[in-house]
């Protein structure tokens with residue numbers, strides 16, 4: 001007779017495998033229909049990626065994102081990657097629904113097609129709003145889904161959005177614009193931006209973009225928070241930087257393709273790069289050059305599990321503590337302890353932690369002593385902790 005626990009494990013695994021398959025297939029379908037064959041051009045996100053890590057950017061061009069089921073046997077990692085990647089599309093669909101419901105004059109997934117010194121370039125703009133009420137206005141909105149909202153925007157996102165708004169401005173009156181057709185909407189290509197606006201909204205945009213107020217914004221969304229970064233204005237220097245980076249990436253990609261050298265010799269990101277753990281090309285990345293000692297594999301897997309449980313426990317602990325604080329507040333026991341079985345609890349007011357605002361101190365001292373003396377005084381009072389050994393464990397994303 002089948003072991004019921006094992007049957008449940010098998011069924012649960014089956015469900016996860018089904019979900020992973022669906023996610024991979026729908027992602028491939030969406031990419032093909034909205035972005036086309038990404039090995040045939042350089043996109044704005046490729047440029048942002050190349051600024052962070054040329055090797056990862058060339059790898060994506062050569063091999064795609066590697067999330068096909070035939071090459072990925074680690075189901076939990078595949079699911080984690082896919083959920084992370086697809087969250088952005090789901091946010092985009094939800095936000096598009098909101099804009100449509102508000103009847104806002106918005107173009108979704110505006111495509112700009114151009115070339116620079118023979119390098120094919122395409123930009124896909126998530127949302128573009130156009131209005132001729134009062135001053136003609138265009139707003140580009142790029143959505144980014146994040147685990148946590150950053151305090152400052154990543155330079156790769158900024159580069160991407162500078163490229164988008166720069167191309168929109170530079171190619172305004174050229175037949176470089178298009179939108180993909182969808183089930184309920186007509187597509188179109190080879191239009192100028194004013195032609196697209198006339199076709200979609202029946203409005204007449206000026207022929208010259210200098211008469212239009214053009215800005216781009218980046219909207220970062222997490223599961224429970226949002227923040228807008230901007231405005232980013234058309235800027236010739238930033239556009240040249242983007243186009244030159246596109247050319248550099250295309251030449252590297254082409255050279256790797258022609259020579260068959262793969263990613264050999266392509267530069268990696270400098271220093272710590274937060275995306276290395278997620279990178280699909282990290283298994284043989286020279287940045288992590290090392291020796292094999294497979295005997296530590298189980299220990300590292302156990303450490304990973306324990307850390308995951310530690311995170312879960314911390315969430316559970318703070319939920320219970322919050323519940324007890326609320327229960328105490330509702331009990332109206334005026335500072336007394338509440339006894340419960342072998343334990344008791346109480347909530348009491350504590351003074352806030354005192355901290356020293358170093359920047360404020362530096363300013364005050366500079367005003368009294370002059371900047372040089374103030375800095376010297378602060379340096380004399382600073383001390384450095386003892387050096388320590390930091391253990392870094394990072395995941396290897398194997399491609400079979």
Ligand code: SF4
Pocket residue numbers: 053055056268269273275276277279280281282285286287
């Ligand atoms: S692992 Fe890090 S450094 Fe290596 S290719 Fe990937 S992102 Fe670049």
